[in-house]
Amino acid sequence: MALLQNNFPTFLQGFGYTLLSSIIALIGSMILGTGFAIMQILPQKWAQVIGNVYVQVFRNIPLLIITFFFFLVVSKYVKMSGFTSGTVALMLYTSAFIAETVRAGILSVDGGQMEGARANGLSFAQAMQHIILPQAFRIALPSLGNQFINLVKNSSILAFVGGLDLMYQGNMVAANTFDTFSTYIIVAIFYLILTLPLSYYIQHLEHKLKRAL
Amino acid sequence: MSMIEFKNVEKYYGDFHALKNVNLKIDEGETVVLIGPSGSGKSTLIRTVNGLEEIEEGQLLVNGFDLHDPKTDMNRIRKNVGMVFQHFNLYDNKTTLENVMLAPRLVLKRDEAENKKLAMELLEKVGLADKAANMPSELSGGQKQRAAIARSLAMQPKALLFDEPTSALDPEMIGDVLDVMRDIAKDSAMTMLVVTHEMSFAKAVADRVIFMAEGQILEDSTTKEFFEKPKEVRAQKFLSQVEHH
Numbered sequence: 001m002a003l004l005q006n007n008f009p010t011f012l013q014g015f016g017y018t019l020l021s022s023i024i025a026l027i028g029s030m031i032l033g034t035g036f037a038i039m040q041i042l043p044q045k046w047a048q049v050i051g052n053v054y055v056q057v058f059r060n061i062p063l064l065i066i067t068f069f070f071f072l073v074v075s076k077y078v079k080m081s082g083f084t085s086g087t088v089a090l091m092l093y094t095s096a097f098i099a100e101t102v103r104a105g106i107l108s109v110d111g112g113q114m115e116g117a118r119a120n121g122l123s124f125a126q127a128m129q130h131i132i133l134p135q136a137f138r139i140a141l142p143s144l145g146n147q148f149i150n151l152v153k154n155s156s157i158l159a160f161v162g163g164l165d166l167m168y169q170g171n172m173v174a175a176n177t178f179d180t181f182s183t184y185i186i187v188a189i190f191y192l193i194l195t196l197p198l199s200y201y202i203q204h205l206e207h208k209l210k211r212a213l
Numbered sequence: 214m215s216m217i218e219f220k221n222v223e224k225y226y227g228d229f230h231a232l233k234n235v236n237l238k239i240d241e242g243e244t245v246v247l248i249g250p251s252g253s254g255k256s257t258l259i260r261t262v263n264g265l266e267e268i269e270e271g272q273l274l275v276n277g278f279d280l281h282d283p284k285t286d287m288n289r290i291r292k293n294v295g296m297v298f299q300h301f302n303l304y305d306n307k308t309t310l311e312n313v314m315l316a317p318r319l320v321l322k323r324d325e326a327e328n329k330k331l332a333m334e335l336l337e338k339v340g341l342a343d344k345a346a347n348m349p350s351e352l353s354g355g356q357k358q359r360a361a362i363a364r365s366l367a368m369q370p371k372a373l374l375f376d377e378p379t380s381a382l383d384p385e386m387i388g389d390v391l392d393v394m395r396d397i398a399k400d401s402a403m404t405m406l407v408v409t410h411e412m413s414f415a416k417a418v419a420d421r422v423i424f425m426a427e428g429q430i431l432e433d434s435t436t437k438e439f440f441e442k443p444k445e446v447r448a449q450k451f452l453s454q455v456e457h458h
């Protein structure tokens with residue numbers, strides 16, 4: 001407890017950076033993931049190829065390597081902090097998984113929905129936005145929830161590049177106090193403060209949407 | 214003026230020749246029933262009219278635009294040509310009212326108050342005013358189909374396509390849907406192309422009957438001619454089969 005009290009501002013700062021990184025990466029990866037999911041189902045061959053290559057590349061490389069790539073290589077050309085490198089890497093990495101999840105969701109929406117919409121005069125984009133994606137997200141919600149929780153936990157990658165996040169601050173506190181055990185317990189609790197409500201919120205959404213159908 | 218005109222249209226699915234040298238003219242305001250055995254290409258033909266299927270050869274003029282011309286804006290065609298499907302294809306994530314209001318709002322930019330008023334009038338007309346707030350999953354098959362018809366009508370199309378609109382319905386639901394379609398056919402400006410096995414409907418409502426088999430139009434007669442004595446032997450056979458059903 002004394003450990004928590006003495007280092008509270010440090011933990012809190014780490015918590016803040018983890019939260020910030022998670023929110024940015026989550027929003028970014030949802031947008032990118034949805035975009036690349038749609039590319040994969042477009043009739044144009046070139047779009048499918050781009051979508052597929054993107055997903056395969058970012059899904060099959062360890063997150064740590066992507067992070068180092070931005071921190072060590074890209075940062076030579078575009079100035080970016082460890083926080084930015086880690087967050088961008090986390091966003092791209094997660095977006096590949098989200099693209100797969102959303103694509104599966106889109107494919108499991110009945111084909112009649114798109115036909116009905118097009119015959120009704122909606123453009124492809126309007127049909128996607130108003131009819132297909134809302135249903136696809138609902139179908140994909142449980143596994144999207146898993147991706148979001150993984151994302152929060154994976155944000156600990158920031159610690160490797162001086163990203164000032166929870167894990168990074170935990171490492172600092174542990175090094176200064178030598179009380180490794182207590183420190184990481186506290187870090188774990190802070191992660192739970194983020195992930196548990198997220199978990200419950202997703203479950204709540206699932207129930208709510210099930211009733212709406 | 215003709216609303217729909219096929220000129221030497223050929224359609225293939227891969228190697229399969231689905232529409233063979235189709236020539237067909239449907240005038241504005243006409244109601245035409247399309248019949249034929251399963252797999253004869255009725256759905257394929259009707260789906261080419263609003264571009265859900267592309268044609269490989271020939272000309273297909275709808276409301277004056279050639280669908281085979283890549284420059285033709287398909288969305289513009291679809292504004293004027295509605296379609297009602299066998300399996301309804303209502304928007305599962307929208308209420309009945311929203312199903313009717315969505316396309317006019319997005320595509321026609323119809324004023325919201327006016328849109329709602331018109332949608333409610335249409336739901337009234339098809340007997341679903343009390344289901345406006347319900348989701349499609351809460352409707353019976355017949356109600357779904359009537360909602361789908363209201364959705365098509367909300368775009369105020371010049372032509373309506375029906376692909377076996379009552380084939381997926383329980384027998385006791387069919388009458389209500391056919392009644393609604395009969396009402397629409399009375400509107401002299403509306404062009405209707407209907408694929409159906411309901412011969413009583415065809416007799417009562419159609420101006421013309423078209424008989425298809427194996428991707429070809431074998432007969433194109435007035436309703437009276439067709440039901441008195443079809444010219445084609447296969448049409449005669451088909452008729453006796455569906456009528457003794």
Ligand SMILES: Nc1ncnc2c1ncn2[C@@H]1O[C@H](COP(=O)(O)OP(=O)(O)O)[C@@H](O)[C@H]1O
Nearest residue numbers: 226229231249250251252253254255256257258
């Ligand atoms: N998307 C498709 N791909 C390949 N073949 C198809 C497709 N749609 C229809 N067909 C074939 O084209 C023929 C005509 O089908 P269809 O137009 O659905 O007939 P109908 O509506 O008269 O029963 C059938 O032999 C069917 O198997």
Ligand SMILES: [Mg+2]
Nearest residue numbers: 255256257377
């Ligand atoms: Mg059919």
